[in-house]
Amino acid sequence: MQRIFSRPQALTGVPFHYCPGCPHGIVHRLVAECLDEQGVRERAVGIAPVGCAVFAYNYFNCDMIQAAHGRAPAVATGVKRSRPDAVVFTYQGDGDLAAIGTAEIIHAATRGERITVVFINNAIYGMTGGQMAPTTLVGQETTTTPRGRDASYHGHPVRIPEMLALLDGAAYVARVSVHAPGHVNRARRALRRAFEVQLSNQGFSLVEVVSSCPTNWGMTPVEALRWVEQHMLPYYRLGEFKVPGHGEA
């Protein structure tokens, strides 16, 4: 019998701990497929964040480092500069990357570190139980915005790829979504491109994945995907914001 579908080599067999309907599993798989396709699993060093994906080091079948909250890009910098042949990626959530780790991500990008950042934006703090994230939408209810996020009181949601695309050191910056099969394929292509940019030594690459959090949003998985499409995508515009050789899109 011909095998047409199997677990990527770059994933271990450890069952994911994620909540039902959480897209982390999809994105883990996409990243693993990229490492397999490009034949770099043995050269890969992944950096796990603090947050829901903290156990990523159990799931990726490559060398892994667990970093402090927000510091993954700095840790990745230390690895990449010491081992330029390593294929280094960070996997970070919105609290990790866009709040406590804002300085690290901006400066890793502006230095043009040859690393690939996978940024999961589900507009809420997952692991700590549903508090406001920097990416929480205006009007969105969380445990720390019980009456909805009020821009005049809580500030505005932050758009990371648009910010990073302005930086000269950033070579590839894109935003994708995994709420529907066609989008999953586009996300795979963006991630592949991000790793290619690293492998061809062109600079920093980041892919934001607009994601959902059924548990903390208080929705069924299907409702959550619909909410992504109806509420998140109008604010978080999908696309490639910067590609090598084309400057800012």
Add this chain to the structure above:
Amino acid sequence: MKGNEAIAEAAIRAGCRFYAGYPITPQNELCEYMARRMPEAGGTFIQSESEIAAINMVYGAGSAGARAMTSSSSPGISLKQEGISYLAGAEVPGVIVNMVRGGPGLGSIQPAQSDYFQATRGGGHGDYRTIVLGPGGIQEAVELTMLAFDLADRYRNPVVVLGDGMMGQMMEPVRFPEGPPPSLSPKPWATTGTPGRDRPNIINSLYIEAEACERHNQHLLQKYREMELREVRYELVDPEAEYFLVAYGTSSRICRAAMARAVADGLRVGMVRPITLWPFPRAAIERVVGRARAFLTVEMSAGQMVEDVRLAVEGRRPVYFFGRTGGAVPTPQEVMDCLKMIREGRGGEW
């Protein structure tokens, strides 16, 4: 050579090939020296965006098997504590140089020893220890910096070189050891990519279950006990003396000058000079406590190491303290005056 530069050169000669740091007075020459020399040595210099980023870069480089270092001064070291705790928790080697200045807060830019508690008690969160080396001069700073890398690798633990602004800024002749840089032992635990290995390496300090985290703490504790057994270093000057000064780093130099004056006053004064501040050399105190009339601890702080001295003396003899704070440096005369008061029974509280 200037202290800061000598430490930087010593690090490179010890095989350090990754340095990340953020400028802060009075250790800037270290950073600047690394910027010049590291590329020549085939290593990496990064001026990081913050002290926090710098120590986390060291965490990454150390995880990937490189000999890695960062340096700073007091307020910057406070920021690095997050990363130092992670290095300790994940058992990643790294060297941290602290050229201490007056505090708390922004304090002054003058030399101080007021980070002793922070350095020797772990400093960051959690039950951990770092080996802390307190050089008494530039030559020793060179030797201890090189030793720091060996100890960091041997124990897979962060090691702190605790100098001060004076040590960083003053110049003394130094001799570097002859010969090629050390050939480093392999680090099979490092995250270098998996070729030749059937299982990935994971660098991690998360143990979500209490029992697992306690087991990890017990393992670390075992390591710290081994350090206490093997790594104690100190200098004992005139073990036959009546009175003993206890001082490290810059204050030990002031005490040496005071000792010279004491002879003229008919006082026989010796000195216990801790070189490892953690593990603290209780053995040195033990060697002299039987015959000593009293101890006088001299620090550029409000009294931090004196607590370790009292713990070692265990009430068997009086332990007096003299210190200046905020970047003020004690003078040999002040130390002499204290000794005379102690001899005359006017030593005040102990």
